[in-house]
Amino acid sequence: MSLLVVGLSHRSAPVSVLERASLSADAKVKLLHDTLAAEPAAEAAVLATCNRIELYADVDKFHAGVAELSTLLAQHSGVALEELTPYLYVHYEDRAVHHLFSVACGLDSMVVGEGQILGQIKDALALGQEQHTAGRLINDLFQQALRVGKRAHSETGIDRAGQSLVTFGLEQLAVHLPVGEWAAGKRALVIGAGSMSSLAAATLARVGVAEIVVANRTADRAERLAEILVASGTGVAASAVGMAAVADELTRVDVVVSCTGATGLVLSADDVLAAVSPAPAGREEAGAAPQAPQGLRPLTPAPQTPAGLDLAPAGLGSAAAGLDLADVVARLAAAARDGGRLADAGAARTIAAPVEGDGCPVGPDGRSALTGVDANSLELHGTWADQGEAAAQRQPRRGTRTQADGAAVRLALLDLAMPRDIDAAVHRIPGVRLVDIESLAEASADAPMAADVDAVRAIVAGEVAAFGAAQRAAHITPTVVALRAMAAEVVAMEVARLDGRVPDLDERQRAEVTQTVRRVVDKLLHAPTVRVKQLASEPGGAGYADALRELFDLDPLTVASVSRADAADKNDDSGRAS
Numbered sequence: 001m002s003l004l005v006v007g008l009s010h011r012s013a014p015v016s017v018l019e020r021a022s023l024s025a026d027a028k029v030k031l032l033h034d035t036l037a038a039e040p041a042a043e044a045a046v047l048a049t050c051n052r053i054e055l056y057a058d059v060d061k062f063h064a065g066v067a068e069l070s071t072l073l074a075q076h077s078g079v080a081l082e083e084l085t086p087y088l089y090v091h092y093e094d095r096a097v098h099h100l101f102s103v104a105c106g107l108d109s110m111v112v113g114e115g116q117i118l119g120q121i122k123d124a125l126a127l128g129q130e131q132h133t134a135g136r137l138i139n140d141l142f143q144q145a146l147r148v149g150k151r152a153h154s155e156t157g158i159d160r161a162g163q164s165l166v167t168f169g170l171e172q173l174a175v176h177l178p179v180g181e182w183a184a185g186k187r188a189l190v191i192g193a194g195s196m197s198s199l200a201a202a203t204l205a206r207v208g209v210a211e212i213v214v215a216n217r218t219a220d221r222a223e224r225l226a227e228i229l230v231a232s233g234t235g236v237a238a239s240a241v242g243m244a245a246v247a248d249e250l251t252r253v254d255v256v257v258s259c260t261g262a263t264g265l266v267l268s269a270d271d272v273l274a275a276v277s278p279a280p281a282g283r284e285e286a287g288a289a290p291q292a293p294q295g296l297r298p299l300t301p302a303p304q305t306p307a308g309l310d311l312a313p314a315g316l317g318s319a320a321a322g323l324d325l326a327d328v329v330a331r332l333a334a335a336a337r338d339g340g341r342l343a344d345a346g347a348a349r350t351i352a353a354p355v356e357g358d359g360c361p362v363g364p365d366g367r368s369a370l371t372g373v374d375a376n377s378l379e380l381h382g383t384w385a386d387q388g389e390a391a392a393q394r395q396p397r398r399g400t401r402t403q404a405d406g407a408a409v410r411l412a413l414l415d416l417a418m419p420r421d422i423d424a425a426v427h428r429i430p431g432v433r434l435v436d437i438e439s440l441a442e443a444s445a446d447a448p449m450a451a452d453v454d455a456v457r458a459i460v461a462g463e464v465a466a467f468g469a470a471q472r473a474a475h476i477t478p479t480v481v482a483l484r485a486m487a488a489e490v491v492a493m494e495v496a497r498l499d500g501r502v503p504d505l506d507e508r509q510r511a512e513v514t515q516t517v518r519r520v521v522d523k524l525l526h527a528p529t530v531r532v533k534q535l536a537s538e539p540g541g542a543g544y545a546d547a548l549r550e551l552f553d554l555d556p557l558t559v560a561s562v563s564r565a566d567a568a569d570k571n572d573d574s575g576r577a578s
């Protein structure tokens with residue numbers, strides 16, 4: 001039997017395929033059992049993260065194994081085999097071990113060196129153990145991968161080569177500023193209260209945001225996370241809200257981190273657009289500070305608006321300040337019909353870019369109907385051009401950063417979910433910066449490769465060789481044990497025969513003869529068993545076990561029973577270890 005892995009990852013497949021191929025918890029369990037039910041596989045484990053889906057199995061036939069595992073992956077992911085095949089990779093025997101060890105060290109991660117993959121490998125092993133699909137090979141392999149990953153982190157500076165996904169994402173939002181400087185005093189909204197959101201919230205608190213609002217479907221979890229944050233000693237203020245409050249919170253916060261397990265969008269482009277849009281003039285009461293009704297943000301900063309991210313009114317004409325989104329859309333639609341010319345001078349100042357092509361699709365409520373529009377084919381339509389120009393006219397206060405395109409960053413969003421939580425169309429909203437899994441992948445490709453990566457590669461190479469040697473040595477052990485058992489049996493039979501033929505031997509003489517026979521047998525077997533273990537641990541040494549069995553006419557059932565007992569001991573040990 002040999003180790004085979006078939007999978008796809010962010011390196012082999014586009015995010016859109018990975019998103020569609022992601023496995024639910026139920027699908028993972030079914031995939032494991034179906035793999036074992038398939039004829040070529042004896043053990044199986046599935047490593048499924050937002051960046052990879054890999055099926056590991058102990059197979060006895062390479063070609064049949066590849067065909068079977070690929071078909072099962074397609075079946076359970078719901079992506080047709082013909083579509084999936086170009087994105088699949090296959091590793092076998094030592095290459096498969098090398099692959100998992102590299103993955104465990106974070107060498108194959110989207111953000112090189114990130115440590116979360118170790119938890120995901122541990123989960124994959126735990127699931128295999130729980131479902132009894134992990135035998136001796138999978139247990140040994142995954143446990144060793146965890147050790148190798150920890151070794152890489154403790155012996156090298158791989159952590160520096162790639163920070164955790166959250167930190168890296170925040171760095172992308174902060175662009176050229178140190179994250180701490182960028183985050184200081186900001187208000188953040190964290191959507192979701194699971195493990196990733198908790199990590200995101202903890203990181204935000206650590207880097208110095210002033211306030212965190214946690215929004216989650218289940219209120220208890222959001223409240224619990226908010227309590228933990230308050231008790232964290234970072235000085236952050238934290239509170240919990242339901243998902244219904246997200247639209248409202250969007251208008252108050254500066255940063256959003258979203259990482260839910262939702263399969264659909266949590267934030268549409270319209271939600272974000274509404275949150276960063278100017279408030280309609282008609283809704284402002286004379287002499288009163290403008291409120292933020294229904295997701296439209298006032299242009300005059302409210303007193304509680306955090307420094308650095310508000311919208312300064314200076315330089316804005318009254319037409320711009322009181323711009324109603326529905327009004328803008330209507331004007332743009334008219335302008336599009338009119339060849340891009342706007343009838344109103346106030347609006348013309350707001351909308352600098354001429355509308356290209358057709359006008360922005362308008363929903364029944366008069367807002368841009370962006371939800372459901374294919375982000376890849378989406379062009380910047382008038383509504384957003386308008387918002388960008390409005391943002392460009394705002395005078396950034398001290399501390400307000402600007403995007404590379406010159407527009408002030410009004411709202412920074414980090415989407416760590418897979419599938420995505422935030423509509424990719426948000427990328428095109430001026431004044432909004434969205435960093436998502438796809439853009440993180442691109443950014444990390446440009447990250448400088450530290451010398452530590454080479455050090456980790458050396459560790460992986462050494463560990464793969466050691467693992468292969470240990471596995472091959474372990475492969476011969478049952479045969480050697482069976483040989484010694486057979487020898488002991490022969491000695492016992494001969495001593496019994498001696499008892500029958502020379503019954504007068506006293507106890508001391510009998511013990512002496514027995515010891516002598518045992519010593520002879522041990523001495524005869526010592527050199528060949530030591531040598532055969534050495535030879536078997538070398539690449540291509542698997543045949544020595546067969547030779548030993550053949551030469552000494554060992555009972556295959558005895559060898560198999562020793563292997564089973566050995567595997568059971570290992571499983572007990574691994575159960576205790578994990």
Ligand SMILES: NC(=O)c1ccc[n+]([C@@H]2O[C@H](COP(=O)([O-])OP(=O)(O)OC[C@H]3O[C@@H](n4cnc5c(N)ncnc54)[C@H](OP(=O)(O)O)[C@@H]3O)[C@@H](O)[C@H]2O)c1
Pocket residue numbers: 049050116120165192193194195196197216217218221259260261262263266416417418419
């Ligand atoms: N864990 C990682 O290492 C990691 C790394 C990178 C990216 N991610 C991505 O981050 C996301 C969350 O992963 P996780 O590990 O944090 O999962 P998790 O611990 O299971 O948490 C899932 C969170 O999503 C919420 N949620 C689930 N379905 C939802 C829905 N339909 N609508 C709204 N909220 C919903 C859950 O709310 P309830 O509390 O109400 O159930 C919970 O807060 C996933 O997209 C994952 O791919 C995870």
